[in-house]
Amino acid sequence: VATIYDVAERAQVSIATVSRAFRRPDCVSEDVRERVRQAADDLGYRPNRLARALAEGRTNALGLLLPFYGLLAEHVARCALELGYEVVITPPPESTVESYVEAAIALEDRQIEGLLLCGDAETVREYAASRRNGSPPLVAIGSSPEVGVPLVTVDEEAGGYEIARYVLSLGHREVAFLCLAQDEVRPTGREHGYVRAMTEAGLEPLIHQGPATLEGGRNGAREIIARAPTVTALVSFNDAVAMGALRGLFDSGRHVPGDVAVVGFDNTPQSRYCIPALTTMDLPVAEVAERAVGLLRRQIDGGAEGPAEGPILVDPHLVRRESCGGAGGEVAPGTG
Amino acid sequence: VATIYDVAERAQVSIATVSRAFRRPDCVSEDVRERVRQAADDLGYRPNRLARALAEGRTNALGLLLPFYGLLAEHVARCALELGYEVVITPPPESTVESYVEAAIALEDRQIEGLLLCGDAETVREYAASRRNGSPPLVAIGSSPEVGVPLVTVDEEAGGYEIARYVLSLGHREVAFLCLAQDEVRPTGREHGYVRAMTEAGLEPLIHQGPATLEGGRNGAREIIARAPTVTALVSFNDAVAMGALRGLFDSGRHVPGDVAVVGFDNTPQSRYCIPALTTMDLPVAEVAERAVGLLRRQIDGGAEGPAEGPILVDPHLVRRESCGGAGGEVAPGTG
């Protein structure tokens, strides 16, 4: 990890000058400025934010305490705490890959010792590509095994397969998948599982393209119903899509599960309160968090020479509710 | 802000000893250890994590990048960025007040320059009580104006009033409120608005006690229907409660909005995809974030002597959908 001394040496100037070249470029001769930039680039130098903050007497950091933004963060924090780590989150200010990568780098600059990345494979890969060699160990959470970085995730393929199998076991033959984004780079695995189940059953997969959102689910359901009226079941990418689909089907005058069955994925808190309550795959978030933190810990301790561990997959499990009929199963508590 | 030098001076030992007293208590004589503790306590000393991290060469921090945990964080990050600040979040590992306060203090220890606190009034107040005089400026987001700290929030009372008025304007007379937690310390304002609207209309408020959750909403709706079958409208604390109520009403064989109208609060993404789509109050999250960051900025710049600004209230606005009938209004896009 290059320090300001290294840059100074390479650029043949004092560290004070290097510092100025960054902080007050106009108080430095152009020629020197250029040499410093060059040296810094060559060395992959990034200022140590800790030292800077200590020297400046300020951190440029705001804290944000936000208790309810999902279970994952809470679980991660708890597991990390047990190992003596704090966790700090930096929210990307925009929903773009660039913003995400920048936030990751900002975290690096804070000299964190390890990085947990949630995000799709494309984004994670993009960040991975920008890593220098002083970058902290990383583990991805929830993206696909193909990312090429240490990973823990639910076994999406197995989950997609299981829930599709379940739908088939109910007698459905024409079952479609909602929604796969057009420009989808990542294979998320869920639709792969669906495809495998269909293929094994000698059935034709029918995958609807579109954004995997509430809106996408609603539009997707309507379009499928319009285009392929004989479809009797919809396997959704996640619960949001499924909720949207429920609405789309309702708008189209279709009854769920009477006319068409719907299943989700994720087991979000809302899913059991939908009308009808969603049959879905539960994700063991706590386990994912625990294994992710554990893996990261090993990466940190093991150093670069540690044996590369293969992806850790944890199994999601089926929770049967009302949205695709079927026999019994869990419904909203106290309903029966 | 006391430093290790101050403690050393007061305890009559070297700074090395102070450091040891904290880091390796058993490498220090009991008597000295006690003196140091005492001095540290008296001075309200907290080690500077920045300096410690720099000296130790490690931070004990893990980064967690979690893109989708609510809009607020994203908006805050964007606004902060414009002012040259980064934002770092620390997730409380448990959902308890203590855990929350500890997380806030951990953030302080990271030498952040200002703190934004989301949380209910009780929790915020608890943290406020534990502040030392080196604590950074703070602004609370979303709790009630009574917290006694600089605050920006939506005008909950006005929102509760407006939506209750709207329900009354539809002709409902027996309208109940779901749910107010039994041990509610904080007056959230929403139910106050409801009470005011009812009272002004010469009607009797009917407030149901219970947790403000999906589950609470479902149980609440059922109990109200059982206990007061003539109720024709339910004003909910938030959309989660309303969604639960939708489900509870469904379970009780009541039709919404035919038999009973339901309204929510928050305008969550799901609310427009519910069946029926929820009439609710939209919260201008972006504006809240912007004003909160702005206020915090002023606190930071102004120092302690800056004029105390009163609470900043932003107005939520009604979004009419299907869940309480009424004339037209917005429905899920493309439905009509």
Added chain:
DNA sequence: CTGAAAGCGCTTACAG
């Protein structure tokens, strides 16, 4: 415009 020096607040060998 540039460098040498002191300092930010803490920790860790190194002597005693």
Added chain:
DNA sequence: CTGAAAGCGCTTACAG
């Protein structure tokens, strides 16, 4: 067990 000293990586007056 304790203290003096050096150092973590940077910045900022202070001289030149």
